[in-house]
Amino acid sequence: MPNSSYLSNMKKLPIGLQDFRGLREGDNLYIDKTPYIHKLIESGKYYFLSRPRRFGKSLTLSTIKELFQGSQELFEDLWIAEHWDWTERHPVVHISFSSIGYQHHGLEKAIDIMLEQLAETFRIKFEREGIGLRFRELLEKLSQGDNKVVLLIDEYDKPLIDYLHDMDKALENQKILKSFYSIIKDSDPYLRFLLVTGVSKFSKVSIFSDLNNLQDITVHPAYNELCGYTQPELEHSFDGRIQQICQQQGIAKGQLLAQIKEWYNGYSWSGDSFLYNPFSILSYFSATRFQNFWFATGTPTFLIELLKKRRFYKIEKIKVSPIIFESYTLDNLESHSLLFQTGYLTVKDTDEFGLITLDYPNKEVRDAMYSYLIAAFRQEEPSLSTPLVVQLRHAFLSNDLEQVISIIKTLFKNIPSQIFIAQAEAYYHSLIYLTFRYLGVYIESEVNESDARLDAVVQTDTHIYIFEFKLDRSAAEAMQQIREKGYADKYRHEGKAVVGVGVNFSSEQKTVEEWRAEEVRRV
Incomplete structure (x- = not known):
């Protein structure tokens, strides 16, 4: 990648900025991705890219837009400044589905309003009705001779992702999008370049099934570093x-x-x-x-x-x-x-x-x-989970097993009894597993689940605690398993007290029914 001056280290931080022109004119920091963009444009014509939200997709599209509009002054000191034909200019149709108001107007009406706005921008008067026909008309009228259209579509899947909780609405929107995008298939004579971006791929096949020359670069090694x-x-x-x-x-x-x-x-x-x-x-x-x-x-x-x-x-x-x-x-x-x-x-x-x-x-x-x-x-607010795990860490560091068990009991306190009783094993396994996994963020902790068994190992500076959890059995049985299976053997050279902790959980009472602890090995 090209070098920039040391002063760029202290340029403004473009948090949330997705507009390349605004970013560059505002003296914001820009990590030069133009070599990848140049390769993309020179290597093909129709592309699809999926990346997580807030990962630079919109800025990438905005950068491509300014390139094809010939905004040479914005690319000063960037790699592409010396590698781009600045005489090549094209009309750019830039569509972002995150800003077309489909939740208020409905998707089809929102697309129609968006097309009207594009027509006004390009001083075009529509003669046809319907979003598909108008989209085709827009591309036809913008394309004059060799002056083909650059089509950039951002967040193609936003009207679907926002309705994953309402599958009927999501599928309805998918049909509308498929009809809208189907115009692209027969618009090759009017297009210079196409890039479609989104978070997901789960609708790519359904929506773009007619566009079989759309190259998916999501996992292409050459473009792994395009965003990020x-x-x-x-x-x-x-x-x-x-x-x-x-x-x-x-x-x-x-x-x-x-x-x-x-x-x-x-x-x-x-x-x-x-x-x-x-x-x-x-x-x-x-x-x-x-x-x-x-x-x-x-x-x-x-x-x-x-x-x-x-x-x-x-x-x-x-x-x-x-x-x-x-x-x-x-x-x-x-x-x-x-x-x-x-x-x-x-x-x-x-x-x-x-x-x-x-x-x-x-x-x-x-x-x-x-x-x-x-x-x-x-069934509580996420803000309450982390303090609980931090308390668990403190209890372990203090070698306070009474407090450890008390916190484990608290884990299940807010779950409605009727829900817990119906799915006792699922709740028991998931909460213990997740809590000890999360504990590993703060203190050395491992948890394993297999064959209906659940065990965990927690290490502090002075102790190693080996837990065996049982559901509707007995703490004695859990302790017996720790001893008979030789769980402590692998820790014999650690130089710490190794304590076995057998815990029995009652599905009926929704809590730890009994527990016992004993030192199983000291080196």
């Missing part, structure tokens, strides 16, 4: 701010970079190149403290409820087939695919058999997802 920041880009473009934070907080540069990486890095669509979330990074350097930025801007209520309904909570380190990258239909939303497409899971690795490992991209997403899932199963 790489490690070198972060260290170069934010160097001044990094040094400033190090001085203010008295922290070594390497330590700060490691923390930033843990919190906000980890997104990948190839498994070999990992990226930072732009919104989270810009927000962090503005606030200069670590917190949940991206997750908080769009709480995935529908997704959380779907995972709860499906009892799908073991999300980390999942092995899946490459079919995960394929599109799914609206009425057949596959959990792994949905989590991946929306950015809550990302590609971490691909093995020799082609199987892909999906995992949380980073600490920001992992912590927030644990918090929201625990809250969903407990």
